[in-house]
Amino acid sequence: MGVRFLPGSPNLFHVVFIVREDAGFESLADLRGKRISMKDVGSTTGHIIPAYMLVQAGIDIDRDVTIYNLGGTLFQALISGDVDATATGVRDWDKFVEMAGEGYKILEQSPQMPDDLILAGAHISTECVDFLRGVMLENDQALIDATLAPEGRERYRGASLVSVDDATYEVVREAYAALGLIAE
Template structure:
């Protein structure tokens, strides 16, 4: 049987067709434990991914169980102790995982409008990143790709010492209100958050002063102990049924960030090197 086998490990994921008698449900554990690094708690996992769980289990003919993780550190620990088999991660989370544990690339999700934007009040007198010197900036949560790592890198590349030249507050969901109420001078967050900001403050007037390039894709990651044959089988099936799986992810309405997204199988390690470099540039340890 010809399969779109996906090269895992330190090299690349590509549309490689291979024949393997081992690549099927029998090559995998009878149950695959699934986690999303952006979801905390079993209740939220069930609410967000119950349709995906049922759809993927049926496609693979494998039982899918949830294993919720509380943060990035918990994810790495779960990998170390073989408590989880498959994880959906953002670029930052994957950069941390591959630095600390043996993991294998699977398929990815290519998101629309996936980048960082710096936004300010239109009457702020701030027109560029250079104007942020001495200002107070709201960002998301520690380690967020578009809400922490990349905006910090952008400021660094603009010539700032982010510890001395300005003030950064990691406010997570409170970052919107902080900017609306002018408790901060600017917000560095995801591109889509600009629309969310305007929805929260329809009478406000805002200006985007800088945007990043498009980010690397989100990625499904297998723990290192999962066989290559299983990784190839699961990846091929997920890519083949990508539209149905995306509908299942979007169905409950909890993962709106994936609206307009698609499954991809052309991931390479190189695209995540950019995130690793960003961590080093801004002085955040991966290990």
């Protein structure tokens, strides 16, 4: 059970792999033997789905590539040549180009990712979940405004809260299972 943020931008939740245009990479399979920077361990668009995309491309992420989870310094690693590719959310592309300039391309882009979730643990009663969902949906704009208050949350401008369809998140479950993070 949960409620998700439905971002205003239709391209907000894609994963992209960024490489130098002159590196000769044409597909994710070309990254075999290379170094890749990603965001934080556990980030859906900055770690889990990029790793899953590599697995889907036939790459063993433990043997065929070296992944560095660098958080906010992932772009500098690509610009300096310390890594061969960077994987991140598409919303970071403009910021990267502004920082790095020309000479880079998006090697691969994922399908649209599911939106962010607000979850309740299995130990919370159905009645409590239903009550909270109702209150949250009735007060969605106040919750969005509160979410926007801390700096760095602009991605939620224009968002709304909606009830979720559990099936939408199957790709995330598949990724976790493929990476050995949950049992299949």
